[in-house]
Amino acid sequence: MIEVNDIHKSFGEAEILKGVTTQFEKGKTNLVIGQSGSGKTVFLKCLLGLFEPEEGSICYDGRTYSSLSGDEKRDLRQEMGMVFQGSALFDSMTVEGNVTFPLEMFTKQSKSEMQDRVNAVLKRVNLIDAHHKYPSEISGGMQKRVAIARAIVMNPKYLFCDEPNSGLDPKTAILIDNLIQEITEEYDITTVINTHDMNSVMEIGQKILFLKNGLKEWEGTNKEIFKTDNAAVTDFVYSSELFKKVRQMYIEERN
Secondary structure, eight states, X not given: OEEEEEEEEEETTEEEEEEEEEEEOTTSEEEEEOOTTXXXXXXXXXXXTSSOXXXXXXXXXXXXXXXXXXXXXXXXHTTEEEEOTTOOOOTTSOHHHHHHHHHHHHOOOOHHHHHHHHHHHHHHTTOTTOTXXXXXXXXXXXXXXXXXXXXXXXXXXXXXXXXXXXXXXHHHHHHHHHHXXXXXXHHTOEEEEEOXXXXXXXXXXXXXXXXXXXXXXXXXXXXXXXXXXXXHHHHHHTOSHHHHHHHHHHHHHHO
């Protein structure tokens, strides 16, 4: 579990986060949504330990980040997996090389142990025959699966995803959503996903945090988001005609 307690983050005179309090449970897909400029990226970087808030605290299973020593912070970061928006694979490395990289950097495992672990995670993301291919030789959806494999190869307690469906067609995006949710539940990981994709919200939003202007405007589940009367949330969620129709159908069913 990650507990966020009244965090504030500023850059110069610009206050980006203005006192956000929430918690993310393990074994669930926790989504962070909001318009551009709402503070989502800064919030995620605070969770990753890349930014440290001026006020408030972030606790990881009872460990308050600001109270940890340098070595303890380093150890905590090794418990984190990250899926970047553009996958961020090394073009000069094969799929196998990309996934092996964290093990080589941060563990003392033998080559056979690393190979076994890489084989296991590539199998889990359905990339059994892609070991020796380069990123340029595989599709965008396959690149995302490689990024997920790399993120979980260290068996993290916390998984962070920044727009994991960016650039994917709708069908592939759903497959990636389902994969992330399955892995979250199987490994009992605390997963936090920054997204603009409302399909993701509706499909896997077991917990949704909506930020607006650096504040927590609303939080709840993908079922509860249909029921809210919060104007900022409804304006964001139902900005497309499709979701306006979905909401109208929900209201009519209730009546």
